[in-house]
Amino acid sequence: MTKKLVVIGAGMASGRMLEHLFEGAPGAWDVTLFNAEPRGNYNRLMLSPVLSGEKTYAEIVTHDDDWYAAHDVTCRFGERVVEIDRARKVVTGEKGEVVYDKLVVATGSDPFMIPLPGHDLKGVIPYRDLEDTERMMRLSETPGAKAVVIGGGLLGLEAAAGMAAHGVDVTVVHLMGHLMERQLDEAAGYLLRRALVEKGITVRCAANSKEILGENGHVKALLLDDGTELPCDLLVMAVGIRPSVALAKFAGLAVGRGVHVDDRMVTSDPDVLALGECVEHDGAVFGLVAPLYDQAKVLAETLTGGDAAFRPKEVATKLKVTGCDLFSAGDFAEGEGREDIVFRDPARGVYKRLVLEGPRLIGAVMYGDTADGAWFHGLIKDREDVSEMRETLIFGPAFQGGAQADPMAAVAALPADAEICGCNGVCKGRIVEAVEGGATTIEDVRAVTKASGSCGTCTGLVEQVMALSLGDDFVMPTAKPICGCTDLTHEDVRRLIKAQELKSQPAVWQELGWSTPNGCHVCRPAVNYYLLADWPLEYQDDPQSRFVNERNHANIQKDGTYSVVPRMWGGLTNARELRAIADAADKYGVPTVKVTGGQRIDLLGVRKEDLPAMWADLNRAGLVSGHAYSKGLRTVKTCVGREHCRFGTQDSTGVGVRLEKRLWGAWTPHKVKLGVSGCPRNCAEATCKDVGIVCVDSGFAIGVGGAAGMDLKEIQPLVKVATEGEAEEWSVAFVQLYREHARYLDRPYKWIAKVGMGWVREALSNPDERAALVARFDLSQTIYQKDPWAERAEPAQARRFRPLADLTLEAAE
């Protein structure tokens, strides 16, 4: 006797389930299939190729009318189910009731719409079904159409790429720091972003949407938190899905995040089963198709009296955007006992990362070359022991068996036409020739062949080839790399950031072949500085790559409290400022107040959570941060000069104040201190400053490279100039030259010792070069000359200075 089966929802999971059912028990079930969409089963995954025009709707239909007819399925498409009555075993549709013996809930998921103001405007849509797809395709009929996609995950990027393929101007707005952060690590996210930007898509990461603006009830623009307005004719929200459980919940089934099912896909009611995106199994919900197909198989087995059990497996992700080849599978977070194998080929834009735990591969992320993805996915799923092939694992299945473990032996075994330097197309034979032609150092080889002259990642390989050719005559060079994350020196990294126009930290890590996922406490502050110094407009400063003092804009003391030093321009202050400082000392219980060597006042022992309020109080009196904590301009120490002193030759105080107002806020490789003395008696101790100006009758003698720290150094003369304006120009130009060339944490005297005072004088004595340096400095100041205290006294920022939560307070009764 045939039994009655009602299926609610004609998605990919239920379609597959029906196939298994009709195969396993032909004729056993009389099936009624409800679907809210006015059509039957189609391959929802293929909507993106439909959107981009690579496929038509007809091509992605999985079950057509003939199939339903052949299996006697009663189709109730375009009809919503209103209610499930479990006591009577009846499903009520909009057009009437159906009785069931068994019921399958396959209601899928609902797109999550962020309840931003304006989310109900016309032109704000999710990306879920064929209607949404068609809506996006129609947009390109309007010339100059603009679209904004909120969400840089799988679906959002496919929507963006699809619309861009039709010539729509698309901007992707993503809350997180890099795209597809759930599937990709930062490096792969960076490559993906680069590929999308090349397709003409604008990508804004770490962007927070604030409001959707409309006009006559239709979307007009998206407003971001930072005040940016992104005009658009269509706004697609692709921020995630939620299991659609309303119907099941209303019917009294056990529901958590999804409809609870056991291993056999049975809900809390033995006659009701469920599968697909609407279910929750063992605490997990599902969004990718592979586990849904497994569920379909199990559910069909259960219905036919079999004994299958659903076991979630590792799933892999692939993005369906033409030209963006990426793959991720398994767990790729770092951890104790986990090891990374990273392979980067900057020239080809390839990034591969394997994560091993003990003898097993547990995760893989790949970009650019995903040919071996399926093989890696298999190793992860089968939990295979890969220790035997660990050395060559990353090169994929083609390299397994017979590979060389000793790197020198591997290099020796390379044929003469094997490519060593990918950037410059230099093969092994060419390097051997250069050595035979007399080259004995890496620099010689670089000069003759260009090998390792671009990205530098092949330097080690070139050296190995040289060692093989030269034998004992070759001594491996010992240039000190920045840290264990890279073989490159500070100088190499600075040079390559400029040469390759690297404008983000992930770009540096990827293109320069970092061996760690996101650097360490040594390289991160250095790279952050190089990027902001070289690309002031493009790069965004990363507070998490700064030492605590620069992040909190105060000096941490040994007991964890902070010191606060307001700026006193050239050492000048007044009664109003002093009163504000005294009031702040009282109000925040400052235990120690001290006058510093840089002519200002240090308030020591301030608690972190008091900082923003204290800054706000000091700001109100006109005081700003003194940057007493920064690798940047500290103080300009002055004497009273000719205004008061009988020996003073120039207005040293005034010159000092103007220099401080020009230079404050600028980040430098290490701290920078200036001094301006009004006469050679040198009361401002200018001769041991990074830039020291000593006034004389005829003008200003400028010296640089002084220090009174670990080393005691007297300034070296740079130039004598006649006017205050020239003194300012030369000082600014010198600071900018230092900013652009010195390695991180080298004071100017150390840097000058490396490049030579002659080079510094020569560079600065060219008026055009000097003007260009000043212009670049001023440009950078348009971004960085901002009072960090004022910014952090804002409530939203100030919050970060307080604990996230306080659990020492007893909970409210």
Added chain:
Amino acid sequence: MSWIDIGAIEDIPLRGARLVKTPVGCVALFRTGENEVFAASDRCPHKGGPLSEGIVYGRAVTCPLHNWVFDLETGRAQGADEGSIPTYPLRIEDGRLLIDGEAVGRRAAA
């Protein structure tokens, strides 16, 4: 275990940290580049430096005072330094951070 909601993952900057005050002392929450969050004591066993102010990379943090490095998962000091910090159970659910109240000495609410 008694899970207490202490905030959202977005409240912690990426590769950064925030502090939670608890009966067992200050607990630092570290968010890694992979969006994992770990809870561990804020206090460096060396000289008491605030670890929540350190630079976070991989699954490690460097103490801002004297550059001791701790593995966030085990709490053990890395390299030549010897010592460890207590770690506390933490879960992320729908972007919310849940810490085990019992482990941080918080009595169950009446």
